[in-house]
Amino acid sequence: MSIWIQHILVLSLVVACFAFVLRQAIGTLRGAKSRLGSCCAKGCASAATPQPHPKAAALKPTVYFLPVERLYRRR
Numbered sequence: 001m002s003i004w005i006q007h008i009l010v011l012s013l014v015v016a017c018f019a020f021v022l023r024q025a026i027g028t029l030r031g032a033k034s035r036l037g038s039c040c041a042k043g044c045a046s047a048a049t050p051q052p053h054p055k056a057a058a059l060k061p062t063v064y065f066l067p068v069e070r071l072y073r074r075r
Helices: 003-030 044-048 055-059
Strands: none
Touching: none
16 A cells, blocks of 8 residues: 555544544534533433432441551550
């Protein structure tokens, strides 16, 4: 395969990807449904998972932080 054909092939793939992302971005800015802005800050899977019951959250073990001075044995 000629070097020029390789360059043209790579450049056409880059242009196609850029055009797809640009089209999705324009659709998101217009308010249309698109894949670009469909997820929230927590990710797509967090919206589909049900939230746990409030009492179940109270049963979680509590994490305690100790200062460094408390980690040494007293003399």
